[in-house]
Amino acid sequence: MSATPVDEIAQIHATLRTTFRKGVTRPLAWRRHQLLQLALMMQENVDAFADSLEADLGKPRMEAIATEVGVIYERATICAQNLEEWTKPQAVEVPEWQQSWSPTVHKGAKGTILIISPWNYPLILTLQPLYGAISAGCCAVIKASEVAPNYATLLARLLPQYLDQSAYRVVLGAVPEITKLLELQWDHIFYTGNGRVARIIAAAAAKHLTPLTLELGGKSPVIVDGTFDISLAAKRILWGKINNAGQICVAPDYVVVLRDQQDELIAGLKSAYESFYPNGALNSTSYGRIVSDTHFERLKGQLKRTRGEVAFGGQTNEKRWFEPTIVKDVAGDDPLLEEEIFGPILPVVPVDSVEDAIEFITSRDHPLVLYVFTEDPKTKASIIDRTMSGNLVFNDTVQQLAVNTLPFGGVGESGYGRQILKYSFESFTYDRSCVDIPRAAEPTLEIRYPPYTDKNLAILSAPLRAKIPESSIVVNGNGVAH
Template sequence: MTILKYTPIREIPKIRETLRATFKAGVTRPLEWRKHQLYQLARLAQNEADAICDALNKDLSKPKLEVLMAEVGAVVERATKSAEQLDAWAAPEHPDVPDWQKGWKPTLHKAPRGTALIISPWNYPFILNSQPLMGAIAAGCCAVLKPSEVSPHLSQLVTDLLPKYLDPSAYRVVNGAVSETTKLLELQWDHIFYTGNSRVARIIAAAAAKHLTPLTLELGGKSPVLVDSAYDMRLAAKRILWGKCNNAGQICVAPDYILVPRSKQDEFVEGLKEAYKTFFPDGAIGASHYGSIVNESHFNRLSSLLDRTKGERITDVFEGRKDTARKRIEPTVVKNVQDDDPLLEEELFGPILPIVPVDSLDEALAFINARPHPLVLYAFTEDPNVKQRLIDETQSGGLVFNDTFQQLAVNELPFAGVGQSGYGYQVMKYTFDTYTQLRSSIDIPKEAEPFLQLRYPPHGPEAVKALSSAVHLSIPESAPSGR
């Protein structure tokens, strides 16, 4: 039986044209209409929570509590709050200008970009479909959702449920794989929002460039964790392992590798062992609150990495057991990992935790800076000087001190990458802003004509002096910092 029904390729341009016609007709413009759609998205998440949990259990063996907390609850909360705050977000702004320009009524209007394409991944498929969608709704855009074929139960569920809750003339789902996505990318969109890996992102960016389409790319990468020698190793280990075990490490903000002082490595490992025995008294391989690897290909990829690593696997607590039938790999800790180890080649996206011992903060910073900018940099330190050096001397999409994963709970902060970890902002108002054009206007009254008279030729000495006055502004004295 086919779980996921692919959209006929010939229908895809028609779907896009339907949405474009809806946008041009002004259906999505009224704020009350947008609020209703946002509340309906919240109702979808709330009313269908059990079905969503069941679909994600079939696709990923995701524990129900994890789905309710990280996906369903987040959509209910953020869609509801977006509706409640929409009036303030969408209100025109009037920038402060010099007195002589105030009569021109300078205004920033919040205009929707148009019809968007949202391509989402398999690892958190409900929230990562819905979060970009709620921003498009809030901004007054139409949107096509392209969910991942790798999580087929959830993708089919969204396909079935969306038209029951949202206006199908404005929001549609296209299902499929490479052929269907290729057809979507041949078409012109007013914004493309992609969450996934950098390889596919390059394909999408190249396709978007043909139409000069703006992009949001959320790509992940190898997010490092730096542990300061003065920090509580057991607490750091506990918080890091918790972050790594979410969805069996299959999330873009998972701690990817740990930089720990060489003299503290064994103490840190002991902390990991204690936390593991607390989280999984009978081992993770059969635990109901631990997930599976998404498919055989990723399972084999992770298994190969563990076979090829030159590091020292910790086996007295982290046994590294596998269940091939259920595609499960227990959290696996590898210490004394060196710079050229296979575990450091690419984003792990799985429950493997390499530990890289370093001899100084300078060495740790150099290690981080020698690699592409990560989506998030984690650091466990209470030293304000260390924190400031991380702020000043590294680059990352986000910076989190003394915990992992929890930054996703802060609705008021933007979520974004930098460099190879992506670009563009999301979450709440930042997602609204992504789909919004700041359209400026001025309205110069007839009464301003005497003031404007100087601009008209021919220009006498007085007019030249007035019109070029900015050239002669006094520039303050300055010197390079530190002199």
């Protein structure tokens, strides 16, 4: 992978800002063409993209197509079909005396966007924000991850063949290139990655008051309360964990299970593993590998430091294949619970009650996703009411990403901002309010002009004299509501 010359980056930035300022990206027909070209790039290069993901991550072809190439093809096409609906001005409700002002909200494009993409799902996590930027009428620079060099090089070669290079560019490289990009002023930065790097990016963005979307992941927990079929729960949990060898921000990071059901859950996990990989995961073409030596050694170190018991798995080889590994009897202060695992190790934490499970999770950073396996309506209601997470999924894992009409994003340490289809479009627009006050409205406005009089003051302050509705909450003398 050849890095983009650092001294060219400022010129790329300037070119895109000029393109936006000239209004090239404004017409909906132009945006629609770019979106359809993006879909065409997916359609005409399926094999090349799948091969690049296999080369970088050992990603099985089915995963590459089903979770990356095919998704972008579908969603770019949906965006093209919905541009008129998403971009049309929205009238707002107002009192009768303001209706002649035509109060309206317009969707304005933010401008020139920087997309900083990760290595684990490099295609979808690059091109999902890109289709949002195109839909919004923005220009964009993509900083592709150097950790997935085959995909990054392919994208840099193909994108100019399909999209307008005056509006959309790819920058290749590592620290020097991203450092230069962050020195420049952007109208929005979309970053997918970890909290440590996100803080660096947020600090750089703050110098220019640049808004951000941060997609950060974190430790997404699973609660199993025993009321849902445990063997099926185990199968669905393991499937969520093996995708991309666990290198996905929404992978189940650890499982909290009632203590007397831990062994049954582990038996279900083992049974599911054997059905997925009859000859073992390391001998299967349906399982990916760890992306780099650094991450491979990190995972081996995590497993070595745990005080839990390896229930099954744990085998590795020199080609960076790391077998799905279940660790039981993991305590709350175990090293496996310190940071996001981002790999195929699954700790199982036994607790004595659902209440303990909820307390265990709420005492930690808010996760990107909370998975809960339960058939109990009261437990579901309690989880909704008492926990915080970017996404909440009952009785499956990862499948929430297949719902095109739901927003996806984090809260707190797992990030902020939302994406997928219309939510991606909205990330790169701003609500621009507009009123058009006619001459005929002047009689209703006369009251605002000097000289100020007691009569006019009485009229303007009349709302303050209205009776406030009674509250249904009673507060006693100690300030306690009941």
